[in-house]
Amino acid sequence: MPGGRMGAGWGGRFRGCGYRMTIPRQIIMKVLSGTDKHLSAEDIYMKAHKTNQDMGLTTVYRTLELLMQMGVVVKFDFGDGRARYELTEGTKSKHHHHLICTSCNRIVEYTDFMDEEMEFLKRAEKGLSKKHKFDIKSHIIQFYGLCDKCKKKK
Amino acid sequence: MPGGRMGAGWGGRFRGCGYRMTIPRQIIMKVLSGTDKHLSAEDIYMKAHKTNQDMGLTTVYRTLELLMQMGVVVKFDFGDGRARYELTEGTKSKHHHHLICTSCNRIVEYTDFMDEEMEFLKRAEKGLSKKHKFDIKSHIIQFYGLCDKCKKKK
DNA sequence: ATTGATAATGGAAACCATTTTCAATAAGAA
DNA sequence: TTCTTATTGAAAATGGTTTCCATTATCAAT
Ligand SMILES: [Mn+2]
Ligand SMILES: [Mn+2]
Ligand SMILES: [Zn+2]
Ligand SMILES: [Zn+2]
Secondary structure, eight states: OOGGTTTTHHHHHHHHHHHOOOOOHHHHHEEEEEEEEOOEEHHHHHHHHHOOOOOOHHHHHHHHHHHHHHSEEEEEOSSSEEEEETTTTTTTSSSSSSEEEETTOOOEEEEHHHHHHHHHHHHHHHHHHHHOOOEEEEEEEEEEEOOHHHHHHO | GGGGGTTTTHHHHHTTTTOOOOOHHHHHHHHHHHHSSSSSSSHHHHHHHHOOOOOOOOHHHHHHHHHHHHTTTEEEEEESEEEEEEEESSSSSSSSSSEETTTTEEEEEEETTTTHHHHHHHHHHHHHHHHTTOOOEEEEEEEEEEEHHHHOOO
């Protein structure tokens, strides 16, 4: 497949949920698909803005809200005052979680212990779904503490 | 121990961290100790305000920030635009996590699977601490999805 | 291809939880 | 009690996110 039609496949996904596929939405999907970072709404806006000058920040927020409802995106709060977003089905990044330094807000991604985690989560999600009648779509695991530097600084 | 001196024990904790014990801080600790709910800063402010008319919302925010640094309180983001706070060493509540409905923001607490979780966490925290040189103080596990009502509504 | 109902957009203004500022006050060591 | 300075409350500022609304674009039906 040629590289030009990125995000084309997302049209069906949007339409399947009763929404329309638009230029801004294509660009936003392209930005999200093309990174392995935790982008804020403004990060996404700035990247998208290079492709389409007319894009508005408001549209980024609206689209992210939509994508969250569709289960395509997860929203994180790392404590720095702005929300971060990641594709759930990342073509680039593997399933991972985060260590967060409560002192300097540094984020460390880790992919260790995913086997043990998977085993634990599989059982937990199954049981919780049934007991609390929840349709679980995603999860977040975060560890808080002091990073290397902040530990020494203290 | 008579019921009047609630939070007196916290004085040493504050002073031990190089801070002073004050009336507002005593009241805030009393409020936090006396609930098993997820209180927002304003929730705490309103409860504290009944005891001490002069208390300011600013002080609540400042004290919570302090308590977080001291590891006494954990801050949650349930997606409703305001942070929630809970004592880590809850005298009332057990260790638990949350199911969050992405549609109506309903929160369900659960204490199931804590044995399996404890086992998984113990191993993960130990390994992660060593590998990433993080001094892990706390963790958050949250499941996102649709609650019973929102599932049917769709 | 054209039409038309209406979903989606962008810019500005509004919103609102949280932070900052600063003069007044209170804690606690000496 | 005195003195240093951490802490406080009120008001103003901040800034990420939402809301409004007139304009535009999508796409199913023609
Ligand atoms: Mn990540
Ligand atoms: Mn809870
Ligand atoms: Zn750090
Ligand atoms: Zn719900």
